[in-house]
Structure formats: C-alpha cells, structure tokens
Amino acid sequence: MTDVSHSPSAKDVKALRDRTGAGMMDCKKALTESGGDVDKAIEILRVKQGKRIEDRGERLATEGTVQSYVHSNAKVGVLVEVDTETDFVARNDELVAFAKDIALHIAAAAPEYVTEEDVDEERRQSELRVYEQEAADKPENVRAKIAEGKLRKWYETVVLLDQPHVNGDKYDGKTIGQLLDEVRAKTGENVQIRRFARFAVGQ
Structure with a gap:
C-alpha cells in the first residue's frame, strides 16, 4: 500500500538515485511507497527493475x-x-x-x-511565490498544483x-x-x- 502522505524531499530522492542508479521518478515513487524507508525503497526498486538495480552504498566517484x-x-x-x-x-x-x-x-x-538540490532555496521560494501569485485567480484547490507545475517548467530552463x-x-x-x-x-x-x-x- 503506497503511503501517499509521505512526500520525499529532492535531497532524499537524489541520495537514493546515487545509491542505485535508478531514475529520479522511480526513486521518488519507491520512497513514497516505503514511507521514506531507504532500505525498503531499494528493495522495491530491485523487485521492479531486477538486476539493473544495485545498492552502491557510499561508493564514491573519485x-x-x-x-x-x-x-x-x-x-x-x-x-x-x-x-x-x-x-x-x-x-x-x-x-x-x-x-x-x-x-x-x-x-x-x-x-x-x-x-535541483543545487538551486538556492531563497531563489526557489522567490520563483514559487511569483507562480502562486500568477495562479491567484484560479480555484484555491488547484493553485498549489499550478504553481508547482510552473516551478517544474522553470527547472527545465536552469x-x-x-x-x-x-x-x-x-x-x-x-x-x-x-x-x-x-x-x-x-x-x-x-x-x-x-x-x-x-x-x-x-x-
């Protein structure tokens, strides 16, 4: 059962991606499903993607x-x-x-x-505030989603x-x-x- 209440941070998603080599979206889904449990998320990825996934642990790229x-x-x-x-x-x-x-x-x-983790938090929040203001005339229940969508498009530019x-x-x-x-x-x-x-x- 997926724990939809858990929303993994971009930092956690990147850390799991670095450890497994799996795609960003796959890592996000696995962390959501595991409720943030990293070991369980690696298990989920291995079951879904088989031998392509391996726990690289702290292996460093030096x-x-x-x-x-x-x-x-x-x-x-x-x-x-x-x-x-x-x-x-x-x-x-x-x-x-x-x-x-x-x-x-x-x-x-x-x-x-x-x-995305490299983006300065102050700049990220500044962009998000702009998009929230742009969506102010939309129904309240969709404003956050619209702003988040625009932030994602902005990420593609920077x-x-x-x-x-x-x-x-x-x-x-x-x-x-x-x-x-x-x-x-x-x-x-x-x-x-x-x-x-x-x-x-x-x-």
Missing part, C-alpha cells in the same frame, strides 16, 4: 574526466567535469563522448545548476539534469538526467556530472 566544447564562433566555451569510480571507466571512449556531448549541450542551453538534450534527434527528447542514468546502467558505476563552467564573450 576518478573522472574534464571535457570541453568551444562553439565555432569562438564566443561560447564550456568545461565540464564528469566523475566516475574507476580510472578505467573515466578513460572509456563512450564516457568521454558523453562528457563532450554534455559540454555541447551546456553551451547551447546555458543551465545554471547541475541538480537545471542541467532536467533539460532535454538540445540534440533532440540524436537523443529522442531524453533529459540529461535520463542520459546520465543510461551511462550509470551501462558502466555499473556511480557516474556524476559534478560541475561545469560556461564562458560567453561579453557575459
């Missing part, structure tokens, strides 16, 4: 690669750090290509944060993992977070996009 992208006009450039658990995976051609593709995306989409990759044809509209999940599943490692820096002439 190796990695830094890749770059400079736009053809030489006015926009990006450095991105993608971390892995082993040097072997860090040097893997597919992982390097993934990091380069992420750098290209950042150059085009200009995100400000890697994850949070890297929430953005669909700019090369929609190649990646079929998948978000950077979904592509990261695929890399984790393929490598079996706790791959992380740790940080990025975007440079634009005149900005």
Whole structure:
C-alpha cells in the first residue's frame, strides 16, 4: 500500500538515485511507497527493475574526466567535469563522448545548476511565490498544483539534469538526467556530472 502522505524531499530522492542508479521518478515513487524507508525503497526498486538495480552504498566517484566544447564562433566555451569510480571507466571512449556531448549541450542551453538540490532555496521560494501569485485567480484547490507545475517548467530552463538534450534527434527528447542514468546502467558505476563552467564573450 503506497503511503501517499509521505512526500520525499529532492535531497532524499537524489541520495537514493546515487545509491542505485535508478531514475529520479522511480526513486521518488519507491520512497513514497516505503514511507521514506531507504532500505525498503531499494528493495522495491530491485523487485521492479531486477538486476539493473544495485545498492552502491557510499561508493564514491573519485576518478573522472574534464571535457570541453568551444562553439565555432569562438564566443561560447564550456568545461565540464564528469566523475566516475574507476580510472578505467573515466578513460572509456563512450564516457568521454558523453562528457563532450554534455559540454555541447551546456553551451547551447546555458543551465545554471547541475541538480535541483543545487538551486538556492531563497531563489526557489522567490520563483514559487511569483507562480502562486500568477495562479491567484484560479480555484484555491488547484493553485498549489499550478504553481508547482510552473516551478517544474522553470527547472527545465536552469537545471542541467532536467533539460532535454538540445540534440533532440540524436537523443529522442531524453533529459540529461535520463542520459546520465543510461551511462550509470551501462558502466555499473556511480557516474556524476559534478560541475561545469560556461564562458560567453561579453557575459
């Protein structure tokens, strides 16, 4: 029986995702169903997704690669750090290509944060207040839902993992977070996009 009263925090969802490599929404559902019990949530994920799920515990991503992208006009450039658990995976051609593709995306989409957890709480609340005011003329019982929906759309403009990759044809509209999940599943490692820096002439 799902405990719909339990609403896991974004931090808890990310922590479970890092431990299992499962998708963000799957982790959220599992935590809701388990009432916030992490071990039980991992069990739920393993039952639903089988061998693809593994408890990585506190395995740290301490190796990695830094890749770059400079736009053809030489006015926009990006450095991105993608971390892995082993040097072997860090040097893997597919992982390097993934990091380069992420750098290209950042150059085009200009995100400000890697994850939702990185968003400053004051800014998050400020955005939410604006959306709540915009929904003030709607029935009271749907205002919060409308504001939350608008906040989710805003995340897509500023949070890297929430953005669909700019090369929609190649990646079929998948978000950077979904592509990261695929890399984790393929490598079996706790791959992380740790940080990025975007440079634009005149900005």
